[in-house]
Amino acid sequence: MAVKYNQWKALLAMSRASLKGILRSPSAVIFSLGFPLVFILVFGFIGDNGVSVKVGVDAATDTTSYLxxxxxxxxxxxxQTGQPAAEMExxxxxxxxxxxxxITSQSADxxxxxxxxxxxxxxxxVDKISLFNSILTGVIYKADDNYYPRQSIAKVEPMEVLPGRRYRTIDFILPGLLSFSLLSAAVFSTAFLFFNLRQTLVLKRFFATPIRRLYIVLGEALARLVFQVAGAIVIIAIGYFAFGFTLVHGxxxxxxxxxxxxxxxVxxxxxxxxxxxxxxxESTIPPIANVITLPQFLLAGTFVSVDSFPSWLQPICRIMPLTYLNDAFRKVAFEGQHLWNVGLELGVITAWGIVVYIVAVKVFRWE
Incomplete structure (x- = not known):
């Protein structure tokens, strides 16, 4: 009696083999985990120090003065003190x-x-001189208030501070890098894999086996899904434990x-x-893939908020699927929203998925 061919066992076997291949590929590991982790470490160590202004101190300055x-x-x-005058100039x-x-001290009555x-x-x-002027003026005004009390046209009441979460740099950067690692890994690895399978006639040989085409695609997709989710766990864990990345509801x-x-x-x-x-x-894959990934890396809010771009460019940024995945990650992680609260973002990404897979079916070749 013939044993019925099990499509799901074949799918799992393909997934295991593909996952082993991904783990043995240095480029896959570097692009999916290496680059995001390097960026997260860099931005995490930079922290939230903000903008700083470097000012040279003239040798004639009275460093004991109050100001x-x-x-x-x-x-x-x-x-910066102790620097030679010519070098400072x-x-x-x-x-x-x-x-x-x-700063030179003067005699006072x-x-x-x-x-x-x-x-x-x-x-x-010129880009930082106004900031320095505001710091210098603020220090002088504060000293004047201490030593020369005077009347004012307004009385400022104590500032009311409401409870809230501090928005750190890592809370913005980590979701963007996680999203982009998913995009680049999914596009490049999938493109190279299926192109090579077609070129080496592996896909053609699959026709001689009982496994169905859908299960071939699902098997490869499952392997990439497992790998990317595992990578996301590592990225989020490092961000949370090392740099205080916010996970509102744990x-x-x-x-x-x-x-x-x-x-x-997916x-x-x-x-x-x-x-x-x-x-x-194979040489045409990177240029074509970069046309898809690079604009989204630059314009989809990975490193800089979309609101920072010129008004004429923002509509272009807001049609990109990576923009909505970035927004969904940030709303869930920091704002504490749930999946049912990011319906717009999920809807736009789903619409992109439907369009892309329709195109993929039209252009996909098995040999």
């Missing part, structure tokens, strides 16, 4: 420092400190992010099928 000591307490101000011209300050301040800057430092938020990861991989694999179908040679 100098107050400026030295400003975290966003980096005072050269750094100022090149824009390496924002200004050179000289009262107990209040008095000093003379001279600031020199250059056209090369485990439930974590699992919702994994669902978005799997959903994104959709983005469609782009890989399209690339493998229209590529005529």
């Amino acid at each position: 100098y000591r107050q400026l030295a307490k400003e975290k966003s101000l980096k005072l 050269e750094d100022l011209k090149k824009g390496h420092i924002t200004a050179i300050i000289r 009262s107990n209040a400190p008095a000093c003379n301040v001279k600031v020199r800057t250059s056209k090369a430092a 485990w439930s938020t974590f699992f919702e992010m994994l669902f978005l990861t799997a959903f994104g991989v 959709v983005f694999m469609g782009f890989g099928f399209v690339v493998s179908g229209i590529a005529n040679s």
